[in-house]
Amino acid sequence: MADNDNMDDLDIFFAAARRETDTLSADLTDRILRDALQVQSAPVEATPARGTVPGLWQQLLATLGGWPAMGGLAAACAAGIWIGVAPPNFVPDPLALVSGTQSDLNLIDSYDMSALMAEDQ
Amino acid sequence: MSPPSGSSDADAPPSDDALLVLFANGDELAARELTTRLGPRTFSVALRVLGDRAEAEDVAQDAMMRLxxxxxxxxxxxxxVSTWLYRVTLNLCLDLKRRKRGGSVGIDDVPEPADPAKSAPDQLQDAARSDALQDALMQLPDRQRQAVVLRHIEELSNPEIAGIMEIGVEAVESLTARGKRALAAALAGRREELGYHDG
Incomplete structure (x- = not known):
C-alpha cells in the first residue's frame, strides 16, 4: 500500500518536471539557427575528400583479391622460376626447346619403322 | 512535437516532414520553425538524461546539426522526425556518458523555473520537486532513466519509446516499471520536505 502511495506521488514530480522543460535559452537558439543557416549555405558535397580515394597500388591489390591472393601469386611465380631453372627429370628441358636442339627421345625405333614400311610394300 | 493530424483547417501548421523538406530547399523560416518546435524537447531530454545543462545544450546543438x-x-x-531526433539525442547522451565515465555529474544543473503564471512559492516548490526528481533520476541506470524520461516527462507512448530505443514494448514497460519503483524508493524519504500531498 505504501508502495502504491509512493508511485502515485511520483506524478507530482513528473508534472513539476514537465512544467520546466519547455524553455530554450536564447544563446542555444542562436547556436542552433547559426548551424542551420551554415548548412543551408554550404555547397553540396560532390566528391569525397582527398585522401579517402585509394591509391593505384591499393586498387591493384584490391582487384587481385588482397594480400592472400598476392601471397598465392608470389608462390606460383617462385615455383615457375624454379621449374624453369632446375626442371625435374620427367619434364622436357625448356632451354633445349627454346634453342631448337633436337631431342634424343625416339618413340619408335628407326629399324622397326623401316621394317614396317617394307612390309607395306 | 508534430501538430495534431487530421485537421481540415487549411491554415494548419505544416508537419515536421514538410518543414524539413522546406529547410532542405533553403527555406530559412523552416529552420526557425523547426528550431522552435524541436529544439526545446531535444534539450529537455538531454538535460534530464545527462543532468548537466552545459552538456545538454551541446548535445541538443549536435543533435539539431545532424538533423x-x-x-x-x-x-x-x-x-x-521527432522519433529520429529523440533517438539521435539519446545516442549522443550515451556517447557522452561513455566518454566521461568515471567523472561526476552535477546535480545542481537542473532546469530553471519557467512558468510565469505560477506564484513564486509554487515555482519554488516545482523547482524543489524537479531538483529532487533529477537527483533520483541520476541514480537510475542509463536505460531506465531514458525510458522513464520519455514515458513520464515527454509523455510518449510505449510503442514510440520502443522505436526510439530500438527495443520491444515489453522491455520498455519493464524499464519504466523498475525505474519508477527505484524513483519512488529514492524519493520516499522526502515526503514532508517536498509537500507531496498539497495537490
Missing part, C-alpha cells in the same frame, strides 16, 4: 545535415536525404512519411 540539418540529414534533411536532404529525409524520406517524408517513412518515420517521424
Amino acid at each position: 540539418w545535415k540529414m534533411a536532404p536525404d529525409w524520406q517524408p512519411g517513412q518515420a517521424k
Whole structure:
C-alpha cells in the first residue's frame, strides 16, 4: 500500500518536471539557427575528400583479391622460376626447346619403322 | 512535437516532414520553425538524461546539426522526425556518458523555473520537486532513466519509446516499471520536505 502511495506521488514530480522543460535559452537558439543557416549555405558535397580515394597500388591489390591472393601469386611465380631453372627429370628441358636442339627421345625405333614400311610394300 | 493530424483547417501548421523538406530547399523560416518546435524537447531530454545543462545544450546543438545535415536525404512519411531526433539525442547522451565515465555529474544543473503564471512559492516548490526528481533520476541506470524520461516527462507512448530505443514494448514497460519503483524508493524519504500531498 505504501508502495502504491509512493508511485502515485511520483506524478507530482513528473508534472513539476514537465512544467520546466519547455524553455530554450536564447544563446542555444542562436547556436542552433547559426548551424542551420551554415548548412543551408554550404555547397553540396560532390566528391569525397582527398585522401579517402585509394591509391593505384591499393586498387591493384584490391582487384587481385588482397594480400592472400598476392601471397598465392608470389608462390606460383617462385615455383615457375624454379621449374624453369632446375626442371625435374620427367619434364622436357625448356632451354633445349627454346634453342631448337633436337631431342634424343625416339618413340619408335628407326629399324622397326623401316621394317614396317617394307612390309607395306 | 508534430501538430495534431487530421485537421481540415487549411491554415494548419505544416508537419515536421514538410518543414524539413522546406529547410532542405533553403527555406530559412523552416529552420526557425523547426528550431522552435524541436529544439526545446531535444534539450529537455538531454538535460534530464545527462543532468548537466552545459552538456545538454551541446548535445541538443549536435543533435539539431545532424538533423540539418540529414534533411536532404529525409524520406517524408517513412518515420517521424521527432522519433529520429529523440533517438539521435539519446545516442549522443550515451556517447557522452561513455566518454566521461568515471567523472561526476552535477546535480545542481537542473532546469530553471519557467512558468510565469505560477506564484513564486509554487515555482519554488516545482523547482524543489524537479531538483529532487533529477537527483533520483541520476541514480537510475542509463536505460531506465531514458525510458522513464520519455514515458513520464515527454509523455510518449510505449510503442514510440520502443522505436526510439530500438527495443520491444515489453522491455520498455519493464524499464519504466523498475525505474519508477527505484524513483519512488529514492524519493520516499522526502515526503514532508517536498509537500507531496498539497495537490
